[in-house]
Amino acid sequence: MKLRDYQQEARVSIQNEWEKGIQKTLLVLPTGCGKTIVFSKVIEDRVIKGERVLVLAHRGELLDQAADKLGKSTGLKCATEKAEQTSIGSWFRVVVGSVQTMMREKRLERFDKNFFDTIIIDEAHHCLSDSYQRVLSYFENANVLGVTATPDRGDMRNLGSFFESLAYEYTLPKAIKAGYLSPIKALTIPLKLDLSTVSQQAGDFKASEIGTALDPYLESIADEMVRTAKDRKIVVFLPLVKTSQKFTEILNRKGFRAAEVNGDSKDRAEILEDFENDKYNVLCNSMLLTEGWDCPSVDCVVVLRPTKVRSLYSQMVGRGTRLHPGKTELLLLDFLWHTDRHELCHPAHLIAENEEVAKVMTQQIEAAGVPLDLEAVEKTAAEDVVAQREEALAKQLAEMKKRKRRLVDPLQFEMSIQAEDLASYVPSFGWEMGPPSEKQVATLEKLGILPDEIDNAGKATKLLERLENRREQGLTTPKQIRFLEQRGFEHVGTWSFDNAKKLIDRIAANGWRTPEGIVPSEYRGE
Structure with missing residues (x-):
């Protein structure tokens, strides 16, 4: 099976991480972009090296x-570790395992701690x-690949x-632009659904209380x-199941x-097949x-289970993002959820780079009244x-x-050099996430950046890398930018070091x- 370009890049990148000695690494692919195919090819690579591989999941459908997919894309067969089924004594080098089964102490102890060389989650x-942590800590020496479609x-x-x-x-916008997934149009339904009385449980809204809050609407x-x-x-x-059953009855009365x-x-299997067959x-x-x-022919998703968990929201919407003949886009219906908290997921969160952009997107979609x-x-x-x-x-x-600060504020520097990736x-x-090191702070200050505004080591690293790249390219320094922009010159971050120095x-x-004769707001360097 020939992989798509991004799938092959992912396959190579994963192997490179392990070769560098990084034991636990992540692959992020949107739903519908072939994550199972990618990790099947990764498994094939490891089996060729003589390794044993465990694929770990929490649902039987995912294991099946x-x-x-592993069999179809690589020809490899699997043993199963689930309930009564066991892989002990099997010739197969790949095991698909249910986490509910594998986590049991007696089940784990059947395996040597170094039995698996690689674990796919x-x-x-x-x-x-x-x-999961119980299984992963038992096989602590194994390389681990986590696969998820989480979008943020x-x-x-x-x-x-x-x-x-x-x-x-690989991001959702890239997949849509490349023609691998369906474009998404979002429509906000002008119904104000009050969730202000709904409490939280395990980091999300309590399903039982959402069901009660949703009933009156x-x-x-259905009319909308x-x-x-x-x-x-x-x-x-x-x-809730009872809410789902009630809503089904209402929709049938409305002609659906x-x-x-x-x-x-x-x-269940018969209903799903009948749905696929229209x-x-x-x-x-x-x-x-x-x-x-x-079911690739799905072209509308209605989320009546509000959530603040992006991975869950992404999974729901992902049921409609696959391509299908005659399908032009996925329509995603959103609602005006009224809540005292502001962490709710909206369509914007599927592709927005940050919360700031997502907030503006949500406002624009709500104001439009038509699918955007x-x-x-x-x-x-x-x-x-x-x-x-x-x-x-x-x-x-x-x-x-x-x-009259001596040093340049990082935000000023980022905006001047148009570095959106740094700003967001x-x-x-x-x-x-840790604080910048003393060496990073000293180097930032030496290069003219105010280090007090940099609160984590990751940002400090990226900023120092950018400064070094700019030095190699012969672009303006932070101090030059500060000096000239204080005098009204604009976009100095795009000038060369030599032009700034001459001025x-x-x-x-x-x-x-x-x-005389130089107008700072119009001047763009020589």
């Missing part, structure tokens, strides 16, 4: 899917739980407490679906062909279909955020001029006044 955002750095920061590096990340939500999505193939995520599936549905056009579920189920393409909204929102930053920077610079940087892994020399020779 992994075994099936499917849906790695679950791996911080005690059950908030989840990544949590995963950074276990994983040591991010081997490879179900009829209105008739108005906006009656001809679409829809998956609806709800907080709706079905409901849950963990106790005896005819007997039904709406499928309601209580969080059952977030992982391990695909997420990528187009992200572009305008990012431009608005940059404009707001520049306005705030102008005020900050005015205050800095009064204080958020640390992900353990060492990045500063002319200003010095003119009694530290700008030479």
